[in-house]
Amino acid sequence: MSAPVIDPVRPTAPGSPARPGARPRRTTPARFDTALGWSDRPGPAWTFRILLCLIALGVFAAPFLTILSGAFTTNAGGSSLSFLPHDSTLLNFKVAGERGIWDYFTNSLVIAGGGLLLQLVVCTLAAYALARHRFRGQALVLTLFMLTMMLPEEVIAIPLSLVLGDVPVVHLDLKGTVWGVILPLGAWGFSVMMLTEFMRDVPDEIEEAARLDGVGELRMLWQIVLPLCGPALGVAGVLGFIMIWDQYLLPLIASKDPTDYTVTVALSILRTDPEVGSGVVLAGAVIALLPSLIVYLLLQRSLVTGIAAGATKG
Structure with a gap:
């Protein structure tokens, strides 16, 4: 008695009709790779990396925003600098000129x-x-x-x-x-x-x-x-x-x-x-x-x- 012939599973070309009785294949979404190794699934590691990014953004962006805000603020002082200008003006640039x-x-x-x-x-x-x-x-x-x-x-x-x-x-x-x-x-x-x-x-x-x-x-x-x-x-x-x-x-x-x-x-x-x-x-x-x-x-x-x-x- 001859052994049954097993038909090997072959990948279905895109757009081609699926074979009758074939089980649908599970597709894994592409992973979102970055330097920090992020994935698209929220979790403790994902939250920790978001926190690290926010800290890095604050360290590098905060001084720039403070300088930009003080340049457009009337009578800006060392103790009153903020991320948003108060009483916006171009007078500081005029005086600097x-x-x-x-x-x-x-x-x-x-x-x-x-x-x-x-x-x-x-x-x-x-x-x-x-x-x-x-x-x-x-x-x-x-x-x-x-x-x-x-x-x-x-x-x-x-x-x-x-x-x-x-x-x-x-x-x-x-x-x-x-x-x-x-x-x-x-x-x-x-x-x-x-x-x-x-x-x-x-x-x-x-x-x-x-x-x-x-x-x-x-x-x-x-x-x-x-x-x-x-x-x-x-x-x-x-x-x-x-x-x-x-x-x-x-x-x-x-x-x-x-x-x-x-x-x-x-x-x-x-x-x-x-x-x-x-x-x-x-x-x-x-x-x-x-x-x-x-x-x-x-x-x-x-x-x-x-x-x-x-x-x-x-």
Whole structure:
């Protein structure tokens, strides 16, 4: 007696009629995965994670909302700040403008734009040389870039002030000029090391094929290496702009006159002015916050992509 033939269960294609007598298959809803491992089913763990998110939101959003509220509040005081403005007004921004906040804002834009452009060019060229070429002392150069990240600004403030007052070899006085702030920011060890690691992952076969076609160094960098390092350039651009925009000590020691100050230094001047209140200082803080916020919102996709690519690299 032959054994019965068992018909294997085969998946039913979408839209095809179900077989007679077939039991309906149970479908499991797609899980809502996040960094915290959330699921769509409420429970103690779900409640705890919601609580953690609310705490994090309060820690990061509360100061921003307080600054924004105080900037639009008449006679805002340190003990009367709230999340919602009372007696809304634009007078604080008008007074801040009369105190020259927009001139300082323009100085900051010029320095941040020029400094970021120079920084990206210098760091890209340095990273390309370190990543795609081999030479003696390469490890020493990388170590020196790493050491620049370990030195706080306060340690090099006085030597840097002396150098800016009399640049060696050329004997130029850069104090009181935008170049006195831009040139020291021309190279950043973080961007050099990050771009170096990304450029090292460019396949050698691509470079060898390009060199067989007669591609030179600059063309190799511009047309082949840089397009493959787009996420890294996005990270370097966002973090570099924020770093330059938030500079306080360098614009202070590189200036000769208060008109040379940036907006970050101007906020400290407003803070010590007895004729203005906290609302004017908070209005200046909102003005100083806008460029960094705009740059981050515009390039947040490149920032997240670059960080994710760096985390999964290798």
